[in-house]
Amino acid sequence: MSSAPVITATDVTKRYGDFTALAGVSIHVDTGECLAILGPNGAGKTTLTEILEGYRQRDGGQASVLGVDPNKPTGAWKAKLGIVLQNATDMADLTVSETIKHFARYYPNPADPDQVMAAVGLTEKANSRNGKLSGGQRRRLDVALGIIGNPEVLFLDEPTTGFDPEARREFWVLIDRLKSNGTTILLTTHYLDEAQYLADRVAVIARGRIVAQGAPDSIGNRGDAIVTWTEAGREQAQSTTTPTAFVEELSSRFAGEIPHLAIRRASLEDAYLELIAQDRQTNGGDAA
């Protein structure tokens, strides 16, 4: 299933003055794969993404996107990328249809603007000014502009921030459809359920370092079970690899039923929070 990587970064470093934004980051994304980059604010997600998009120059390490060094972008290379920016509010006075049709002119093999508009669910808003769109609609326009050039690689930087749950679901379906057409996707997000739904693999970044990388179901301690119950008037929780034995032992402490007993698999969020907490403990000394 895995083929040649479309995106690779090897030991990429970036400093802003005294602040180390990336301290040697290595990732790869294979053809048709979706990699989600997770991490707290300021961890380096956007810096890494913008280095790969060609917006920022890295200080050290190697990077390649579709065989090209992002520090040396060409027009032909840009034509194969789709970039969905964070918090764009540009072109407020143009209509949705004008904007999408205009951007189609920049690409050698553009998608049909009407089809793209339908794919992102903005057909009814075709003649609305961009500045009058809701937050969710505006992001869908950004996605439309990201995919109008039929990109081979799509960068999504926190695409669903500010969405209501229904809009987020619709957005996921849209991205899933692009993925099934073979588009390679690099996603940064704060939403663990989003990464769980869309990503084939996730990379957790903290303080400019990758602290874990792998399939969403295997990352960190996701094999663990989490047992919760009530004891001494408080909710207790225990993460364990042997839940059956643990519950057996637990039941011996109670006369009958264990109050409020529940056992569940660790979620991606549990695994993520644990990874970030571990990183804080081990590197806490140099905390800002």
Place this chain on the structure above:
Amino acid sequence: MNTLRMGLGRVGIELKQFFRDKESAVFNFLLPMILLVIFGSVFGGQELGDSGITFSQYFVAGMIASGILYTSFQNLAISIPMEREDGTLKRLQATPMPRAAFFIGKIGMVFVAYVAQVTILIAVGVLFFGIDLPTTSFAIFTFVWVSVLGLIAWTLLGIAYSVVPKQGRGAAALVSPVVLVLQFTSGVFFVFSDLPQWMQNFASLFPLKWLTQAMRSVFLPDTAAAMEVNGSFELGLTALVLVIWIILGAILATVFFRWTPRGKS
């Protein structure tokens, strides 16, 4: 070829945004008309000395020269910082659009906006203030080359000056004082030869003074040359000053223009 095609496509997009943005439409496009109506109504009939020239006739030349400044310099020096802030420039950078196409779009927008503005200005002047139009082909030729050189110089300077405002918000506050000072010192609102010597010398360093003077050669009778400081409209010197400013503007724009906000590399 591709660059030109995309650039022309951008002219249309730029014009739509220029006219649909109410602030820009009023501030950069309608302002000279508004000023002409106000000044024309208050002082219009007054004669300048015993020259037989009305203030309206003198003022319309200054307003057309100012129109060059409004549609190019003021427009770009305010709108580009906003586009740098709201993501327009960042988005364009990520597309395969050649960067030259962006500048073709800006220049095309400036020229179309100026032609429309001058047409309306002259129509208002003729209909309400009895402005006499130039009749000789020499005057019309002068009008065309002065407009073209002036637009190119001020477009380049607007692109260069767009790095001065750090933020889109508040850009106007850093741009309009420059425009106003140049207008007051260059003979737009006052008769240039009435200004103090030092003010005349100051204004002579910048292109607006030469544009207003050249526009007076177009709209005032030949006899009015005697009212100029040096007794002549100095068209040759005007061309020279404008070409120098075009070269300077091109250098400044090339060296200083940035696609990203300051503080982000």
